[in-house]
Amino acid sequence: MSEDLLYLTQLIVSGLAVGSLYALAALGFVLIYKATDIMNFAHGEAMMIGGFICYTLIGLGVPFGWAVIIAAALTMGLGVMTERLVLRPMLGEPQFAVVMVTIGLSIFLRSISGIVFGHDNKIFPSPFAQATITYEGLVLSYTHLWAMLVSAFMMILFFLFFKYSRSGLAMRGVANDQDTSMLMGISVKKIFALSWGLSFAIAAVAGIFLANVMVLNIGLSLVALKAFPAVVLGGLESVPGAIIGGLVIGVLETLVGGYLDQTLPGAKDLTAFVVLFLVLMIRPYGLFGKKEIERV
């Protein structure tokens, strides 16, 4: 392979690794949006809190695998609690108010985590080998590889959950039509709580691996804002769309970082938002989203 092509491929591969984490974050968004019609602006905070809990557990000597599972479970509890305390009283309120509540929740959780966990950068004690895999000149670290594998695993798990499990089916039913599913004997409240819990648990896993790839601090919640462009790109209701969106954002961002960083320093962090803006201008309902038809 020529030098330029190799560089390009390398960027795409690293982009896919980061993108798979964005996709995982986006999956959590879509999960809540599909079931409850709420866009959760506090998703990034769930990721960050998951990362912090895992970091604390590892500091206490818990092995990495268990730490991930416990962190995901605790964050899931936080999600269920959030739904019960903050979102349930907002049932039936206009969408505007619900969006604002999640924004309030997001800055509340972020600053409380700042107080509890501190503001300094934490280096995540990586459980993966520091060595890299080299294939035909392409370099991929084990952290990135694991991030990709775990994302893929989680996505398959959720695909199966939605397709075959009873709760997954109930969630799809609620997403489709709340009244009908209520008539079918599905407890909508339970499904809402379950959606929030699962979404937070996914967020925690995504957060832990993002903290491995990047650095763990309060700013991690802002990194998660990049999952917004991913979901908008994919359309808010579409799970495959969110995954594709996440991968595209990850690759684009790495490409911009690789090629434009000399001329426009810091442009990398801007890519996702520019893409978001452009997509909204061209297709206000996302690439795979469905246009809402309004009746007066």
Add this chain to the structure above:
Amino acid sequence: MRSKTFRETYREDMKVFQTFWVKCWLLLFIIALLTLPFWADPYIVYMTNICGIAIIAALGLNILTGLTGQISLGHSAFVALGAYTSAIMAGRLDLPFWLTIPAGGLVAALFGIGLGFPCLRLKGLYLAMATMSFGVVVEYAITHWESLTMGVRGISVPAPVFLGFTLSDPSQLFFLIIVIVGLHISAAKNLARTRVGRAFVAIRDRDVAAEVIGVNLTKYKVMAFAISSFYGGVAGALYAYSTSYLHPENFTLLLSIEYIAMIIVGGLGSILGSVLGAVFLTAMPDLIKGLFEFLGRQIPYFQARYDEEWNIAAFGLLIMLFLIFEPAGLNGIWTRIKTSFKNWPFTY
């Protein structure tokens, strides 16, 4: 004894000052306010200035979000545009403040129109995300366009000069800010009761229905963006003069959320609400600090536990609490207290 205000005509209902006493109280309040620099602590005067600036910005956001119903997470961008426009005009070109402050507003309004047109098709969540990305882009631009904005080194702003008299002290700037705040409040109050204001409310309540009864959506939505960003720009320009130093870190997403907190806590779509919310949330960091000092004296655990983060946590908590328990905000509480006094001893 009059127990209730009955309004017989539409004109009466639209009056700015509903009763004679409102005018009297307002006059007293204005007199007390105008003499503030002569008897109050300089810190209070400085905080009043900051409150005034927050009031203008919150009014702007309330016109867009509260009256017209368009969620904006990019209000800090307009404040930043106004602040940097006036700072650059005053610092580089030595222009007087009566040019730079309106210019700050106009530049922000131009960007507002520029953002308003592409955002016409967006609603709700999508609009929130588009305005948020606009805010991020503007923040990036002021951080990295160093030849113009000095980037992270920050830009200093010379004190405004009025008839050869330099207004460097907060108590001197106070009068300038109070006059501008007064103008903006009365403009917003009057806007709300014109055709334009009613069109805004119609768009908020149901945009399709508004269009059917003859409200030009394009015109009024873009107008709402323009007016709102003009307010933001003026607030930014005043902020530049009052802090005399600008740094990109002052204009992050957090600032936009702070303004949202102000209008939610104050009351969406209410002018009095914007004022109350802005004053309350500007004073809140000091209240929290005071609370911590008080607790520190009682319980040793709280000593020196104060952290800036508590302010932000309080913003978030207040947004949630008000939306869940009191969606009409402080304005709603105030109206309820007023009516219960007016109707006493009857409940209604």
